[in-house]
Amino acid sequence: MADLHIDFAGIKSKNPFWLASGPPTNTGYQVQRAFDAGWGGAVWKTLGDPVINVTSRFSGLNYGGQRVAGFNNIELITDRPLEVNLREIRETKRAYPDHAIIASLMVEPKQEKWHEIVKRVEDVGVDGLELNFGCPHGMAERRMGSASGQVPDLVEKQTYWTKEAAETPVIVKLTPNITDITATADAAVQGGADAISMINTINSLMGVDLDTWNTFPNIAGKGTHGGYSGPAVKPIALSMVAECATQPDIQVPISGIGGIENWQDAVEFMLMGASNVQVCTAAMHHGFRIVEDMIDGLTNYLDEKGLNSAMDLVGQSVSKYKKWGDLDLNHKRVARINQDYCIHCNKCHISCEDAAHQCIEFYTESDGTRALKVREEDCVGCNLCSIVCPADGAIEMIEQPSDVSMTWNERQRLISVFGG
Amino acid sequence: MDSAATHAWKIFDEVKPDMKPKEVMEEANRCLFCYDAPCMKACPTHIDVPLFIKKITTGNMKGSARIIMEANPVAATCARVCPTEELCEGACVLNDASLPIMIGDLQRHTMNWAMKNNPQLFEAGEQNGKRVAVIGAGPAGLSSARELARYGYQVTVFEKQAEAGGLDTYGIVPFRLPKHVALWEVEQIKKLGVSIQTNTEVGKDVSIQAVLDGFDAVILAIGMAHVPPLGIPGEELDGVFDAIQLIERVKSGHVTDRFSGKKAVVIGAGNTAIDAATCLKRLGAARVQIVYRRSEKEMTAYPFEYRFAKEEGIEFRWQTQPKRIEGDENGNVTSVVCAPIMLGEKDASGRRRPIEIDNAPFAINADIVVKAIGQMRDIPLIEAFDLAHDHGVVAVDPLTYQTSNPKVYAAGDVIFGNGKGEAMVVAAAEQGKKTAQAIHEQLLSKI
Ligand SMILES: Cc1cc2nc3c(=O)[nH]c(=O)nc-3n(C[C@H](O)[C@H](O)[C@H](O)COP(=O)(O)OP(=O)(O)OC[C@H]3O[C@@H](n4cnc5c(N)ncnc54)[C@H](O)[C@@H]3O)c2cc1C
Numbered sequence: 001m002a003d004l005h006i007d008f009a010g011i012k013s014k015n016p017f018w019l020a021s022g023p024p025t026n027t028g029y030q031v032q033r034a035f036d037a038g039w040g041g042a043v044w045k046t047l048g049d050p051v052i053n054v055t056s057r058f059s060g061l062n063y064g065g066q067r068v069a070g071f072n073n074i075e076l077i078t079d080r081p082l083e084v085n086l087r088e089i090r091e092t093k094r095a096y097p098d099h100a101i102i103a104s105l106m107v108e109p110k111q112e113k114w115h116e117i118v119k120r121v122e123d124v125g126v127d128g129l130e131l132n133f134g135c136p137h138g139m140a141e142r143r144m145g146s147a148s149g150q151v152p153d154l155v156e157k158q159t160y161w162t163k164e165a166a167e168t169p170v171i172v173k174l175t176p177n178i179t180d181i182t183a184t185a186d187a188a189v190q191g192g193a194d195a196i197s198m199i200n201t202i203n204s205l206m207g208v209d210l211d212t213w214n215t216f217p218n219i220a221g222k223g224t225h226g227g228y229s230g231p232a233v234k235p236i237a238l239s240m241v242a243e244c245a246t247q248p249d250i251q252v253p254i255s256g257i258g259g260i261e262n263w264q265d266a267v268e269f270m271l272m273g274a275s276n277v278q279v280c281t282a283a284m285h286h287g288f289r290i291v292e293d294m295i296d297g298l299t300n301y302l303d304e305k306g307l308n309s310a311m312d313l314v315g316q317s318v319s320k321y322k323k324w325g326d327l328d329l330n331h332k333r334v335a336r337i338n339q340d341y342c343i344h345c346n347k348c349h350i351s352c353e354d355a356a357h358q359c360i361e362f363y364t365e366s367d368g369t370r371a372l373k374v375r376e377e378d379c380v381g382c383n384l385c386s387i388v389c390p391a392d393g394a395i396e397m398i399e400q401p402s403d404v405s406m407t408w409n410e411r412q413r414l415i416s417v418f419g420g
Numbered sequence: 421m422d423s424a425a426t427h428a429w430k431i432f433d434e435v436k437p438d439m440k441p442k443e444v445m446e447e448a449n450r451c452l453f454c455y456d457a458p459c460m461k462a463c464p465t466h467i468d469v470p471l472f473i474k475k476i477t478t479g480n481m482k483g484s485a486r487i488i489m490e491a492n493p494v495a496a497t498c499a500r501v502c503p504t505e506e507l508c509e510g511a512c513v514l515n516d517a518s519l520p521i522m523i524g525d526l527q528r529h530t531m532n533w534a535m536k537n538n539p540q541l542f543e544a545g546e547q548n549g550k551r552v553a554v555i556g557a558g559p560a561g562l563s564s565a566r567e568l569a570r571y572g573y574q575v576t577v578f579e580k581q582a583e584a585g586g587l588d589t590y591g592i593v594p595f596r597l598p599k600h601v602a603l604w605e606v607e608q609i610k611k612l613g614v615s616i617q618t619n620t621e622v623g624k625d626v627s628i629q630a631v632l633d634g635f636d637a638v639i640l641a642i643g644m645a646h647v648p649p650l651g652i653p654g655e656e657l658d659g660v661f662d663a664i665q666l667i668e669r670v671k672s673g674h675v676t677d678r679f680s681g682k683k684a685v686v687i688g689a690g691n692t693a694i695d696a697a698t699c700l701k702r703l704g705a706a707r708v709q710i711v712y713r714r715s716e717k718e719m720t721a722y723p724f725e726y727r728f729a730k731e732e733g734i735e736f737r738w739q740t741q742p743k744r745i746e747g748d749e750n751g752n753v754t755s756v757v758c759a760p761i762m763l764g765e766k767d768a769s770g771r772r773r774p775i776e777i778d779n780a781p782f783a784i785n786a787d788i789v790v791k792a793i794g795q796m797r798d799i800p801l802i803e804a805f806d807l808a809h810d811h812g813v814v815a816v817d818p819l820t821y822q823t824s825n826p827k828v829y830a831a832g833d834v835i836f837g838n839g840k841g842e843a844m845v846v847a848a849a850e851q852g853k854k855t856a857q858a859i860h861e862q863l864l865s866k867i
């Protein structure tokens with residue numbers, strides 16, 4: 001059976017599944033329950049000077065009858081006294097020495113503040129530190145969270161201050177509310193970060209009530225922007241992990257966060273360069289028990305792939321993630337409809353007709369029934385029909401023989417050498 | 421095989437098609453993944469339903485199969501024959517809000533995957549030096565054998581039939597439960613090192629004393645026996661059959677044209693009667709009537725079985741008591757003479773007592789009569805073991821499944837009491853599991 005142990009910047013964990021900093025890691029009681037359920041590690045709810053939370057904090061995006069396709073929150077960092085958190089961390093670490101406990105930290109951007117809190121949490125035995133430069137609401141107004149996480153200089157400086165005091169590995173958690181995540185990732189590395197984690201939540205407004213015209217969520221009739229998380233943010237998180245993993249300057253391990261619900265999501269993040277993953281919303285939606293299938297599914301997957309260790313997955317797809325200019329312009333694929341599986345909803349036809357290249361047309365079979373066929377010479381292989389098709393296997397995208405590969409960058413180079 | 425024979429076999433193929441891939445995903449994703457889920461509690465073997473369904477949604481089919489089979493060693497069979505609307509599906513929280521999750525069908529999907537891919541799900545425990553004999557390789561015996569092997573016992577199963585599986589292999593009609601499904605489950609248990617000795621009847625091929633002396637514990641899982649006599653005149657006529665023997669022959673591949681075009685009467689209204697009736701239809705009978713002395717309400721067959729029978733064109737004649745079977749000069753059945761019935765007060769089993777209306781007998785024309793009025797008990801064997809019993813129902817401690825002889829345990833139909841609805845495969849499987857646990861607890865101190 002494959003080995004799920006990971007070594008994340010020196011932090012050992014019996015599997016790659018950690019709870020992300022958030023409501024599930026608010027107390028010792030919860031973290032201990034999580035460890036009992038099988039989680040390899042937990043990033044404690046962000047510590048700092050206690051705050052006051054509003055009530056009514058969350059909102060869910062339901063899509064097509066499924067709950068929590070996305071999730072939005074306006075919760076702040078921990079609202080419990082630091083001493084209480086520290087005591088519970090100590091107790092939990094004592095009772096679960098083989099599980100990783102990471103302290104998430106957020107203080108004012110002042111050197112002595114960072115030095116002080118690092119000392120205090122390391123004293124109670126944490127395995128590592130995560131600097132929360134991500135929270136998009138509430139804390140930003142106090143120049144913390146994403147307000148400091150959006151300024152590369154502040155990221156670098158605060159990381160540096162932390163490293164001055166820290167004896168355990170320092171992970172810098174990045175905000176996605178920025179144009180180019182590699183800029184802040186790079187700043188973290190410059191500041192001496194041992195690892196980076198991403199993403200924190202994304203600026204969002206969940207919705208507006210059609211009857212009351214109040215926002216979701218609303219606090220006495222008023223709302224504010226919150227942080228978006230859950231399955232809907234996974235592609236954004238994955239691309240940010242990929243951006244960082246492909247940067248030659250960023251050589252530190254990455255912890256992948258954002259929309260991870262099951263082992264399959266986790267494998268994707270690991271293939272794209274994450275050495276472990278963190279989960280918040282899915283645990284809020286279903287409870288800690290989801291980790292059982294994450295562990296079991298990952299083990300079975302590794303066994304099936306003939307891999308001995310979960311670490312063998314890390315970064316395997318990174319070399320496949322390129323700049324657009326490095327993609328082969330001569331590559332060609334076309335859609336083909338398999339009549340055996342088609343259920344004749346005609347959705348591919350109308351999508352192609354109205355929104356693509358008008359190349360899926362009706363014809364009449366010998367028995368008089370109407371069916372659809374792709375005019376392959378006009379198909380640009382955009383995938384739209386196969387995306388909207390509800391019948392598995394009905395539309396296949398077929399690779400076409402093509403000329404020798406030629407990327408945009410190669411083409412531009414040739415033009416510059418030989419002229420247009 | 422010639423084409424007629426091929427055709428005859430085709431109609432005995434499993435009726436219910438496999439779920440389609442899209443259907444599987446839609447249905448599995450509809451499950452709420454409830455906590456402390458009522459479906460799980462309603463399953464007699466307590467399969468972790470939300471978890472096995474979650475694993476389908478994540479493509480972890482091996483994990484899904486493991487979760488199911490961990491709780492139920494005969495889960496491929498159960499997915500086909502359990503009265504799910506009375507068990508897991510009946511308890512699903514979505515019954516009120518929408519439609520219940522098709523738990524049985526999803527379980528069948530996972531088990532079909534397992535039968536196709538044969539993953540190794542379990543391993544035998546480290547040998548602990550103790551030996552257990554299991555008498556009878558039906559679901560109760562197999563389930564106990566599987567669990568004991570995982571605990572490290574050396575298990576020998578004695579089975580009088582040529583193949584293991586009990587009624588799963590021989591008794592439940594092939595178009596609901598193909599024989600290969602039951603035999604696959606037997607294979608999984610053999611893989612754990614359990615020795616299954618078929619064609620070996622305890623009390624005949626092996627002596628009771630040898631079994632009692634040669635093992636540290638004995639599990640009696642002999643089920644029930646054949647259909648009892650009706651006790652009415654004409655039972656010896658040519659054309660009178662025992663439902664269980666009839667199905668057994670069909671399941672063993674004996675498809676005859678003996679019933680083709682015939683008018684058949686099946687006596688009784690449990691699952692056995694329905695299986696016999698639908699079997700007769702497939703064997704070509706022109707008309708099949710089920711005759712039952714009580715009413716539709718008292719019938720013990722599962723609702724899904726009853727629905728299936730009606731779809732297959734089986735006719736039901738309620739409140740009808742067969743009085744005698746008449747025959748022609750050659751000794752062939754010609755009709756069943758019946759008396760109409762009135763229903764009186766409730767009896768001990770909670771069902772209304774049938775009262776015959778005299779002076780109104782009528783005849784139902786028939787060439788074939790099939791008896792399906794329950795099953796007899798192997799009282800001679802039970803007595804040869806010297807076990808306390810009530811009319812052949814072996815008495816056990818409800819917690820430990822120990823009989824009056826502390827070394828002998830009993831599980832499955834052999835302890836199934838009369839008047840408690842219909843016996844179930846899933847209940848037999850659970851009892852087998854519990855018996856294994858009880859034996860382990862008893863013998864553990866001695867290991
Ligand atoms: C026609 C029919 C339809 C049914 N349909 C359903 C259904 O749809 N759903 C459902 O849940 N249940 C159904 N049942 C009930 C179900 O089959 C039984 O409850 C279940 O098989 C009981 O399991 P068991 O292991 O106790 O006994 P059995 O399955 O009867 O197995 C007992 C085994 O012991 C063997 N044996 C007996 N004596 C000896 C001996 N002396 N030595 C060695 N071996 C011996 C027998 O040959 C047999 O293989 C049906 C039963 C019948 C008859």
Ligand SMILES: Cc1cc2nc3c(=O)[nH]c(=O)nc-3n(C[C@H](O)[C@H](O)[C@H](O)COP(=O)(O)O)c2cc1C
Nearest residue numbers: 020021022046073199200229230258259279280281
């Ligand atoms: C209600 C809620 C509270 C959160 N609180 C914190 C926090 O205190 N510190 C932090 O670093 N991240 C916090 N997060 C962000 C999560 O750790 C995580 O980065 C984000 O939710 C994306 O992952 P997910 O899709 O698995 O939830 C919070 C998220 C949610 C939903």
Ligand code: SF4
Nearest residue numbers: 023055056057058284
């Ligand atoms: S989840 Fe618990 S704390 Fe939150 S609103 Fe519901 S009952 Fe209250």
Ligand code: SF4
Nearest residue numbers: 342343345346348389
């Ligand atoms: S979308 Fe798919 S199923 Fe619908 S008509 Fe096109 S090929 Fe057929």
Ligand code: SF4
Nearest residue numbers: 451452454459512513
């Ligand atoms: S009760 Fe229904 S919805 Fe809930 S876990 Fe069971 S099958 Fe799923």
